[in-house]
Amino acid sequence: MNTLSRRHLLQSAVALSALSALTTVARAAAPAKVRPVASTDLKWLDGTPAAFEGATLGVPWPRGTVKPAKGKVPEFKLGEVPVQSWPLAYWPDGSLKWTAHAVPAGTKPAGLSLVPGKATTPAKAVSVKQEATAVTVTSGDLMWVVPTSGEHLIATATRAGRLTLKEMKLVALRQNAPDLDATGSVSQQNFTSKISKVTVEQTGPVRAVLKIEGVHSGNGRDWLPFSVRLYFYAGSESVRIVHSFIYDGDPFKDFIRGLGVTAKTPMTEETHNRHIRLTGDGVGVWGEAVRPLTGLRRTVGKGLGIAQVEGKAVAVADMAKPVQDGLKWIPEWGDFTLSQLTPDGYTIKKRTRAGHAWIDSNAGTRSKGLAYVGGASGGVALGFKDFWQRSPTQLDVRNAHTEMAEITAWLWSPDAPAMDVRPYRSADGMDTHPEEIEGLNITYEDYEKGWDTATGVARTSELNLWVLGATPSHQVFSDMAEQVANPARLVLSPERIHSCGVFGDWDVANSSTPARKILEDRLTYQIDYYMKEVDQRRWYGFWTYGDVMHTYDAERHMWRYDIGGYAWDNSELSTDLWVWYSYLRTGRADVFKFAEAMTRQTGEVDVYHLGRFKGFGTRHGVQPWSDSSKQPRVSNVAYRRIYYYLTADERVGDLMRDLVDSDYALENVDISRKLPPAPGRERPKGVVASGFGTSWGAFLGAWLTEWERTQDTRWRDRIVNGMTTIAGLKRRWFAGEAPYDLKTGKFLGDGDYISVSHLNAVFGVVEMTSELWELVDVPAYRKAWLEYCRYYNAPKAEIVALLGKDPGGRNLRDAHSRLTAFAAFHEKDKALALRAWSEFFGNEGRESDGGLNRRTQHIEGPAVLRPLDEDPTLSTNGTAQWGLSAIQNLALIGDSLDEAAKTAGLL
Known part of the structure; x- marks a missing residue:
């Protein structure tokens, strides 16, 4: 985009005289032909895991094929493997569109086919007992007690009757200043969880889920609201913990020094039979005893040193007599820390107890983030996903030499500088809207003082907690760490998902013709390049892991990380969708993980969850929250729903539901505030200006998803109201925007004006419209959308004949070729299909990627910080939209690709 496009986006619609809303009978679109569905065979996303702690996946079904009895939970079976099932979404006819399925730990579900039927019951099912003061979850010989109030998320956990864990809670450390520079002193306060x-x-019987909500409390203050879900799977020794919190402090006064989860475990064995385990690089494990028996001046006894290293109990009576006599003189090491302050390095240190010096033990590059403390009769392991990617992070064990050890997983390491979420810049004289627009035109940053706040953003982390009956061997512990870092996932093949007609227009990756191979190779190149850039450019960090940068600076051989709106991408031009459709087509594990991290980032950090901007996200910038443009196009549910349906992730489900009424935020945030009001711009209360693509198109995802999930037709009706009234405007989609009635979801006025922007169709509205095409039938809207699709990229003479003038604003021709392809497919117009390919392959659009064979170049020497491979021709806007266009064009008009490629000189 050029800098003028943002200005165009800010323009508001003039107030128009209200017209009676068109009356159109909304009905479900005529069902598409029932597709033959392949067998629903489950497979591992990333190879057979060494350890499996249970998993949940989402499964789609073709329309009309699985119809549950009214009021009944659907039942499915998975061979002899127990499975727990529930509905996620419905087709308009009431048949199941998506179901979720949980399978227990220790099973081998891959290769089995999921079919309707009576499920097998686990031998040791999960059960839940609810009482006024606590909820008790039992799974085999494990029992977990979750209080309904107080500070503890888990009060106790017992294994075979032995108390193994107690008093698990959340902790936070706050500083009143980031460091000593300003005042020479800082004060620190401690906070713990308070459950509401x-x-x-x-x-159960396969999976039980508890959601705990509350705040961090201390020093007479409640802040940092949290939600924590505990997942219990039959047969599992662990609990999966999904931890989310919202930053609701003052960025200039509330600096988080530490944020973590902590628990205690009783230590009953002799100290030489107490053990610590920490994960190292790759499959590596660091393991030591509280009182070591190896390396002594006197040999402990044959095989006993190895036994201790392996975590086995060593009897004093078996030790050599000199060691027995001198045992009390061997220091006991009570405190241990693994601190990962950067994505490239961690250190391990230990000390005997508080008040004594730390001793450096070892160091490495990237730890998988799991710690264990306990004895031969059992203990606790705690760790979390994306440990080094989210650095600074830390794992602590304290007081292992006493009767009660503590283990803490720090999501933000207290060894690091305090978390600093203050704005990165000041106004610097930019005090008026005209000056701010001047600044926008030079740095591409939409700045306004007070609008660059982190207050209201969130972060979700995934932890695992084990209650074990013995100290794990190094190999077992290594396998556990792999499960933390790369949870075993069950998935379906791309062919099976595609057969159900979900997620609009896409097809399975297919290089069967020469022209297809050219496009598939380029699609692969681009997704591979961005995934490599994550590590090459160190796109890591607590608040930024999962995002990518917006635009490259070839002169510095750097992405423009410090230049206003060119830095973090924040979903700009639907990067999330490009990555998710890349996964759907290929089934690649690395692409799934890339997309998952992006979903966690963009849905949490880039979006406001409380405060005046609640419901909106932040435009791309140097910090995830720094740009003052707050937009529904960023909080867009379209970017989250694919992950939700593939995984049944409840946290993402919450985020999507929170956005069903986000259109009301347009009353609080005037996104056109920086331009002088046009004559007659005043609107009555409850009426706001709304763009069709950037705003209303973003709301569609929330309403469609809520309708699918609940079968509540008011959300369908809201969609239909918007469709009907857009179609009733004189210029229809070419009006671009109109006054919008929040109460009814209808657009107002006669729409006798033309406003065309290349932004209107690049934030998910194309994908949402493709899905809605077969779900609701509003004939007038279909006609209006097909008109927009046919004419947006039409030759000048054709669009002038339609509109009476050249509207301008028709950039991104290659990206909009998919609109042309949509019209060609639905109107069965081969000539239009060939025009679409010509637009796609052409060089008229600024973001066009005419160089399908361009590759990286290697740069090394003093010109760069370290050797790297770069492709300076790529920008994220262009890559995302080119990728989405290639994917949709292949699905819609792939049968004319070879002919078009020959005409373009590609074959």
């Missing part, structure tokens, strides 16, 4: 609500969401 516990909800039992599932009760």
Whole structure:
């Protein structure tokens, strides 16, 4: 985009005289032919895991094929493997569109086919007992007690009757200043979790889920609201923990020094039979005893040193007599820390106890983030996903030499500088809207003082907690760490998902013709390049891991990380969708993980969850929250829903539901505030200006998803109201925007004006419209959308004949070729299909990627910080939209590709 496009986006619609809303009968679109569905065979995303702690996946079904009895939960079976099932979404006819399925730990579900039928019951099912003061979850010989109030998320956990864990809670450390520079002193306060609500969401038999809500409390203050879900799977020794919090402090006064989860475990064995385990690089494990028996001046006894290293109990009576006599003189090491302050390095240190010096033990590059403390009769392991990617992070064990050890997983390491979420810049004289627009035109940053706040953003982390009956061997512990870092996932093949007609227009990756191979190779190149850039450019960090940068600076051989709106991407031009459709087509594990990290980032950090901007996200910038343009196009549910349906992730489900009424935020945030009001711009209360693509198109995802999930037709009706009234405007989609009635979801006025922007169709509205095409039938809207698709890229003479003038603003021709392809497919117009390919392959659009064979170049020497491979021709806007266009064009008009490629000189 050029800098003028942002200015165009800010323009508001003039107030128009209200017209009676068109009356159109909304009905479900005529069902597409029932597709033959392949067998629903489950497979591992990333190879057979060494350890499996249970998993949940989402499964789609073709329309009309699985119809549950009214009021009944659908049942499915998976061979002899137990499975727990529930609905995620419905087709308009009431048949199941998506179902979720949980399978227990220790099973081998891959290769088995999921079919309707009576499920096998686990031998040791999960059960839940609810009482006023606590919820008790039992799974085999494990029992977990979750209080309904107080500070503890888990009060106790027992294994075979032995108390193994107690008093698990959240902790936070706050500083009143980031460091000593300003005042020479800082004060620090401690906060712990305070529970306000516990909800039992599932009760077994395969999976139980508890949602705990509350705040961090201390020093007379409550802040940092949190939600924590606990997932219990039959047969598992662990609990999966999904931890989310919202930053609701003052960025200039509230600096988080530490944020973590902590628990205690009783230590009953002799100190030489107490053990610590920490994960190292790759499959590596660091393991030591509280009182080591190896390396002594006197040999402990044959095989006993190895036994201790392996975590086995060593009897004093078996030790050599000199060691027995001198045992009390061997220091006991009570405190241990693994601190990962950067993505490239961690250190391990230990000390005997508080008040004594730390001793450096070892160091490495990237730890998988799991710690264990306990004895031969059992203990606790705690760790979390994306440990080094989210650095600074830390794992602590304290007081292992006493009767009660503590283990803490720090999501933000207290060894690091305090978290600093202050704005990165000041106004610097930019005090008026005209000056701010001048600044926008030079740095591409939409700045306004006070609008660059982190207050209201969130972050979700995934932890695993084990209650074990013995100290794990190094190999077992290594396997556990792999499960933390790369959770075993069950998935379906791309062919099976595609057969159900979900997620609009896409097809399975297919290089069967020469022209297809050219496009598939380029699609692969681009997704590979961005995934490599994550590590090459160190796109890591607590608040930024999962995002990519917006635009490259070839002169510095750097992405423009410090230049206003060119830095973090924040979903600009639907990067999330490009990555997710890349996964759907290929089934690649690395692409899934890339997309998952992006979903966690863009849905949490780039979006406001409380405060005046609640419901909106932040435009691309140097910090995830720094740009003052707050937009529904960023908080867009379209970017989250694919992950939700593939995984049944409840946290993402919450985020999507929170956005069903986000259109009302347009009353609080005037996104056109920086331009003088046009004559007659005043609107009555409850009426706001709304763009069709950048705003209303973003709301569609929330309403469609809520309708699918609940079968509540008011969300369908809201969609239809918007469709009907857009179609009733004189210029239809070419009006671009119109006054919007929040109460009814209808657009107002006669729409007798033309406003065309290349931004209107690049934030998910194309994908949402493709899905809605077969779900609701509004004939007038279909005609209006097909008109827009046919004419947006039409030759000048054709669009002038339609509109009476050249509207301008028709950039991104290659990206909009998919609109032309959509019209060609639905109107069965081969000539239009060939025009679409010509637009796609042409060089008229600024973001066009005419160089399908361009590759990286290697740069090394003093010109760069370290050797790297770069492709300076790529920008994220162009890559995302080119990729989405290639994917949709292949699906819609792939049968004319070879002919078009020959005409373009590619074959």
